[in-house]
Amino acid sequence: xxxxxxxxxxxxxxxxxxxxxxxxxxxxxxxxxxxxxxxxxxxxxxxxxxxxxxxxxxxxxxxxxxxxxxxxxxxxxxxxxxxxxxxxxxxxxxxxxxxxxxxxxxxxxxxxxxxxxxxxxxxxxxxxxxxxxxxxxxxxxxxxxxxxxxxxxxxxxxxxxxxxxxxxxxxxxxxxxxxxxxxxxxxxxxxxxxxxxxxxxxxxxxxxxxxxxxxxxxxxxxxxxxxxxxxxxxxxxxxxxxxxxxxxxxxxxxxxxxxxxxxxxxxxxxxxxxxxxxxxxxxxxxxxxxxxxxxxxxxxxxxxxxxxxxxxxxxxxxxxxxxxxxxxxxxxxxxxxxxxxxxxxxxxxxxxxxxxxxxxxxxxxxxxxxxxxxxxxxxxxxxx
Amino acid sequence: xxxxxxxxxxxxxxxxxxxxxxxxxxxxxxxxxxxxxxxxxxxxxxxxxxxxxxxxxxxxxxxxxxxxxxxxxxxxxxxxxxxxxxxxxxxxxxxxxxxxxxxxxxxxxxxxxxxxxxxxxxxxxxxxxxxxxxxxxxxxxxxxxxxxxxxxxxxxxxxxxxxxxxxxxxxxxxxxxxxxxxxxxxxxxxxxxxxxxxxxxxxxxxxxxxxxxxxxxxxxxxxxxxxxxxxxxxxxxxxxxxxxxxxxxxxxxxxxxxxxxxxxxxxxxxxxxxxxxxxxxxxxxxxxxxxxxxxxxxxxxxxxxxxxxxxxxxxxxxxxxxxxxxxxxxxxxxxxxxxxxxxxxxxxxxxxxxxxxxxxxxxxxxxxxxxxxxxxxxxxxxxxxxxxxxxxx
Ligand SMILES: Cc1cc2nc3c(=O)[nH]c(=O)nc-3n(C[C@H](O)[C@H](O)[C@H](O)COP(=O)(O)OP(=O)(O)OC[C@H]3O[C@@H](n4cnc5c(N)ncnc54)[C@H](O)[C@@H]3O)c2cc1C
Numbered sequence: 001x002x003x004x005x006x007x008x009x010x011x012x013x014x015x016x017x018x019x020x021x022x023x024x025x026x027x028x029x030x031x032x033x034x035x036x037x038x039x040x041x042x043x044x045x046x047x048x049x050x051x052x053x054x055x056x057x058x059x060x061x062x063x064x065x066x067x068x069x070x071x072x073x074x075x076x077x078x079x080x081x082x083x084x085x086x087x088x089x090x091x092x093x094x095x096x097x098x099x100x101x102x103x104x105x106x107x108x109x110x111x112x113x114x115x116x117x118x119x120x121x122x123x124x125x126x127x128x129x130x131x132x133x134x135x136x137x138x139x140x141x142x143x144x145x146x147x148x149x150x151x152x153x154x155x156x157x158x159x160x161x162x163x164x165x166x167x168x169x170x171x172x173x174x175x176x177x178x179x180x181x182x183x184x185x186x187x188x189x190x191x192x193x194x195x196x197x198x199x200x201x202x203x204x205x206x207x208x209x210x211x212x213x214x215x216x217x218x219x220x221x222x223x224x225x226x227x228x229x230x231x232x233x234x235x236x237x238x239x240x241x242x243x244x245x246x247x248x249x250x251x252x253x254x255x256x257x258x259x260x261x262x263x264x265x266x267x268x269x270x271x272x273x274x275x276x277x278x279x280x281x282x283x284x285x286x287x288x289x290x291x292x293x294x295x296x297x298x299x300x301x302x303x304x305x306x307x308x309x310x311x312x313x314x315x316x317x318x319x320x321x322x323x324x325x326x327x328x329x330x331x332x333x334x335x336x337x338x339x340x341x342x343x344x345x346x347x348x349x350x351x352x353x354x355x356x357x358x359x360x361x362x363x364x365x366x367x368x369x370x371x372x373x374x375x376x377x378x379x380x381x382x383x384x
Numbered sequence: 385x386x387x388x389x390x391x392x393x394x395x396x397x398x399x400x401x402x403x404x405x406x407x408x409x410x411x412x413x414x415x416x417x418x419x420x421x422x423x424x425x426x427x428x429x430x431x432x433x434x435x436x437x438x439x440x441x442x443x444x445x446x447x448x449x450x451x452x453x454x455x456x457x458x459x460x461x462x463x464x465x466x467x468x469x470x471x472x473x474x475x476x477x478x479x480x481x482x483x484x485x486x487x488x489x490x491x492x493x494x495x496x497x498x499x500x501x502x503x504x505x506x507x508x509x510x511x512x513x514x515x516x517x518x519x520x521x522x523x524x525x526x527x528x529x530x531x532x533x534x535x536x537x538x539x540x541x542x543x544x545x546x547x548x549x550x551x552x553x554x555x556x557x558x559x560x561x562x563x564x565x566x567x568x569x570x571x572x573x574x575x576x577x578x579x580x581x582x583x584x585x586x587x588x589x590x591x592x593x594x595x596x597x598x599x600x601x602x603x604x605x606x607x608x609x610x611x612x613x614x615x616x617x618x619x620x621x622x623x624x625x626x627x628x629x630x631x632x633x634x635x636x637x638x639x640x641x642x643x644x645x646x647x648x649x650x651x652x653x654x655x656x657x658x659x660x661x662x663x664x665x666x667x668x669x670x671x672x673x674x675x676x677x678x679x680x681x682x683x684x685x686x687x688x689x690x691x692x693x694x695x696x697x698x699x700x701x702x703x704x705x706x707x708x709x710x711x712x713x714x715x716x717x718x719x720x721x722x723x724x725x726x727x728x729x730x731x732x733x734x735x736x737x738x739x740x741x742x743x744x745x746x747x748x749x750x751x752x753x754x755x756x757x758x759x760x761x762x763x764x765x766x767x768x769x770x771x772x773x774x775x776x777x
Contacts, residue, residue: 128740129653131722156723200728202747207727268520278764335754339518339762340543340595343588343755350589350751357718357750358726367664367719 003298005073013073019050020081026348032084037120037162038198038206039085048117053091056239057099061111068239068301072246076297079250082351084205086120086159092240094121094167097184101224101232106186110165122163124154124187124210125233132364134233136177139212141170141185148185148222150193150215160208161198164189168212173227182230184223191215203358204351231309237363238316242300244359245319248327249290249297251352251359255334256286258349262338273337282333289326296323299383314382317369324359324366331356387681389460397460404468407433413469417640418742419749421592422471424507424549430471431504440473441502444482448494449502459631459687466636476508476546477501480624481554484571488612488620497552497573509576511541511555511598512621518543519765521556522565522618526600528557528572530607530614535559535572537580537603543759547583547596550576560615571617573609580604588755590748591728625761632699633683633706634756638676641713641749645669648742649720659720668719672712679705698774700766707756707763714753721746 005013023043024032032040047053055070057063071092078087095114098106098121113119130136139152150170160166166187174181187194193215196208224232260283263274273279296319303315331353335342342349360366373379389397412426422430434440435449442458444450453461465472473479481501485494500506517524526539537557547553553574560568574581580603585593612620646669649659659665682697682705689696718725724743757763771777 126723128724131652131654133654156726201726202728202751203726267516268518268523270520273519276764278767332754335589336757336762336764339758340513343752343758344595345587345589353754354589354747354751357747361718361721361723361725365719365722367662368722371662371664 005069009070009073012070013077016050016052016074016077017080019046020077020083024081024083029082029084033204037159038200039159039162041120043083044085044120045117047085047087048115052087053095053117054115056091056096057111057115061099061107062115063099063111064115068242068304069298071239071243072297072301075243075246076250076253079247079252079355080254082204082251082254082348082355086122086163086205088240088243089123089158090114090119090121090163092243093123093236094163094165096239097123097167097232097236098186098223100235101184101229105220106223110186113164119164120159120162122157122160122166122208123236124157124160124166124168125237126156127153128155128209132368133177134237135179135182135230137169137171137182138176139168139170141172141183143172144216147219148217150185150187150212150217152212154210154212156201156207157210158205158207160210161196161206166210167223168210169229169233170212179230181227182233183226184229184232185217185221186223187215187217187221191217201358203355205358234309235305235312238312239304241316241320241363242297242304244362245293245300245323246297248323248356248359249293251356252286252290252293252327252330255330255349255352256283256290258352259283259286259334259337262341266339279337282337286330286333289330293323293326296326303383310376311382314373314376314379317364317372318379318383320364321366321369321373324369327356328360328366387684393456393460396457397464400461400464401468403437403439404464404470407437408468408470409433412471416469416471417644418745419641419644420745421594424546427471427474428504428507431473434473435503440504441478441482444486444498444502448482448486448498455687459684462631463636466640469640474504474507474546476510476550476554477504477506480510481508484554484611484620484624487623488571490608492608493573493611506551507546507549508552508554509544509547509550511544511547511553511574513543514540515542519762521621522569524556524558524569526555526557528559528570528605530559533607534604535570535607535610537572537574537600537605539600541598541600542595543586544583544596544598545594547576547598548585548593552576553598554611556617556621559617562615566618568615569617569621570614571611571620572605573611574603574605578603578605588752590752592748592752626699632760633679633702634710635676635680635683635706638706638710638713641710641717642669642673642676645713645717645720648717648746651742652720652722652724665716665719668716672709672716675712676709679709698770700770700774703760704763704766710756711753714750717746718750725750 051064052074054064055066059065098110127138141148141150168185168187169182171181172183193213195211198208201207263279264272266273299315300319303312306312334349335353338349341347344350415422431440441449442451442453442461446452485498512521514524528535528537553576555572556569557572558568559570562568580601582599584597586595587593652659654662683702686697721743725746
């Protein structure tokens with residue numbers, strides 16, 4: 001058993017935190033968000049130089065290898081700085097998807113550009129009616145003489161409008177919620193028949209809704225075996241959830257640090273508000289919450305790619321539920337202890353609060369994941 | 385004991401319902417139901433409708449436009465108002481300035497300000513909090529120096545709700561230095577157009593700009609706008625904060641929110657049914673409704689109590705429980721919205737591709753609900769007060 005970061009992982013964390021301290025202060029972040037895409041392509045290139053964009057991609061595909069524990073380290077630091085660059089969709093979803101399912105030509109076309117920070121990728125799977133049901137795909141793909149025609153709608157595609165390429169799921173067989181029949185396709189930006197509507201999300205990121213209107217794709221746009229993509233999609237989404245859980249840990253530690261600083265310096269009734277025990281206890285409780293969430297991030301990282309899908313399901317759903325609940329409580333208390341300051345956007349605490357709310361609502365909220373575990377008979381000692 | 389309304393009370397409630405059914409402009413009703421912010425124009429229009437019916441300021445004395453209703457009738461008015469999707473009357477005018485002038489104002493001040501406040505001819509805001517004086521309100525520093533028949537005001541207020549819309553502000557200022565910081569505070573009325581006043585909006589986590597900073601740079605306020613005695617403003621402030629605050633539990637607001645949750649959850653498809661068929665969700669919603677019913681009865685016990693009655697729940701109980709339930713409802717709303725709550729600006733209907741417009745206000749409601757335990761006295765400070773004054777700790 002080994003539950004500590006390795007020397008290399010600590011170095012990765014320290015250098016990334018230094019970089020973010022330097023380039024990702026509160027005001028700098030606002031400037032990154034104001035760029036047309038909603039994030040900064042220079043930061044994206046810098047991530048490539050730091051070796052972050054080749055993480056999780058195997059060496060034989062010119063990646064840097066690395067495990068989900070490495071990804072956890074990165075996502076935790078991103079959480080602390082509230083990074084808005086599309087790391088999760090580009091690498092953990094679309095990038096890994098191409099790496100795992102793509103043929104040699106597809107990998108060669110896209111992975112080097114991703115690793116070098118020249119490309120941004122998006123993952124267009126969710127649909128407005130689907131909520132959290134990953135099998136709920138109405139979008140269709142019909143085979144045509146020398147390719148495919150796609151019709152349907154996708155929602156909440158993070159970085160959808162700025163991505164150079166999108167991985168799009170569509171049904172080639174079966175009924176709307178069938179497990180079988182889902183296929184994946186590679187779609188370049190600006191493809192005729194692809195209508196995008198870009199919008200900001202409450203947490204300060206950007207996403208797009210997509211309409212596919214007789215979108216024509218060549219035969220080699222098909223990614224992986226037709227009609228069998230659901231297990232892969234589930235695996236990718238579980239990896240992304242592991243990333244979100246790690247991000248929550250970073251956010252929580254930042255919230256605790258901000259709150260601690262605030263209650264030490266804010267004076268009311270002639271003394272720092274932190275001298276009131278009731279507030280001290282709230283900040284102490286944050287420590288408990290953070291430790292619970294950190295353990296969940298570790299569990300999620302260890303099991304994110306578990307070969308047994310049932311085991312992975314239990315671990316990932318447990319992590320999302322417990323960490324989401326802990327982070328939500330920390331975020332609420334952090335706002336409360338900041339008083340009026342906590343509800344303004346002039347102060348970072350409100351931005352963290354909104355990111356926690358968005359993460360909670362993403363890729364299955366706590367109620368959804370709790371339901372999955374309970375419906376499967378609970379953990380019943382299936383883990384660790 | 386009896387929870388049923390008497391026949392007279394029922395008749396009164398029916399009269400209220402008939403009025404609200406026809407009087408609330410549909411566009412305003414739709415906004416209130418979705419908890420979208422109403423504009424100043426809409427609130428003024430609504431206040432005028434109430435005014436024309438004689439119901440603009442029910443709890444003021446009849447000679448100043450009040451209705452002479454008893455406590456139960458005033459309670460029913462508020463409940464029916466919320467149930468009908470009508471906006472709450474502008475609280476700074478109706479629930480604060482009015483009671484303040486009625487208790488402390490000179491006859492001339494009442495004559496000049498009350499009728500205009502009731503009709504919302506003047507829009508008032510409340511300038512109490514300062515950067516250094518939130519929970520510790522008596523630490524306020526904004527100063528007012530007497531020069532002949534004017535006060536020269538200098539300093540800064542913060543979190544001033546609706547200051548951008550306001551014609552007038554009632555504010556606490558320091559007029560003297562005494563041993564106790566509660567002494568030497570005065571309450572002034574200032575015209576927001578007076579030279580030297582600047583307003584800077586603050587963006588809040590729900591994306592709105594309702595609260596503001598208000599700066600006073602040697603602002604000259606006529607001495608006739610002093611309310612109560614000079615240096616005795618703290619008693620005015622305490623009177624206001626301790627004044628019967630109608631509907632402090634906000635049961636009507638939470639009921640409206642629960643109605644929204646039900647409507648929304650009925651549209652969210654899960655498996656073969658909707659989110660309302662989800663056992664866990666339905667139970668959480670039912671539990672909230674049960675606790676809200678308990679609060680409603682607690683509130684009714686307070687409303688129907690007379691002097692000398694035992695076991696009357698105080699306003700702090702209503703505020704703390706009420707704010708908690710408001711927040712719980714907002715949390716369930718977010719849960720119901722799921723991924724649809726994430727977009728900041730879902731498409732306008734004509735541009736809509738995938739994210740429905742009706743999900744627009746979910747996250748703002750959730751975010752802003754956190755303010756309910758901060759404004760009007762934070763829940764921590766209210767608990768301190770209860771520990772001291774109610775429990776003798
Ligand atoms: C949406 C909104 C609208 C508002 N509108 C107005 C308005 O129109 N006019 C106006 O004058 N003001 C307004 N306010 C201000 C409001 O009254 C103050 O925010 C409130 O009094 C708290 O003050 P503060 O924000 O400075 O927080 P602080 O007093 O700094 O409190 C910070 C934290 O410390 C805690 N704390 C402080 N003292 C103690 C203690 N002794 N024991 C335990 N805990 C303590 C608080 O509970 C809180 O959690 C508004 C505020 C909000 C959020």
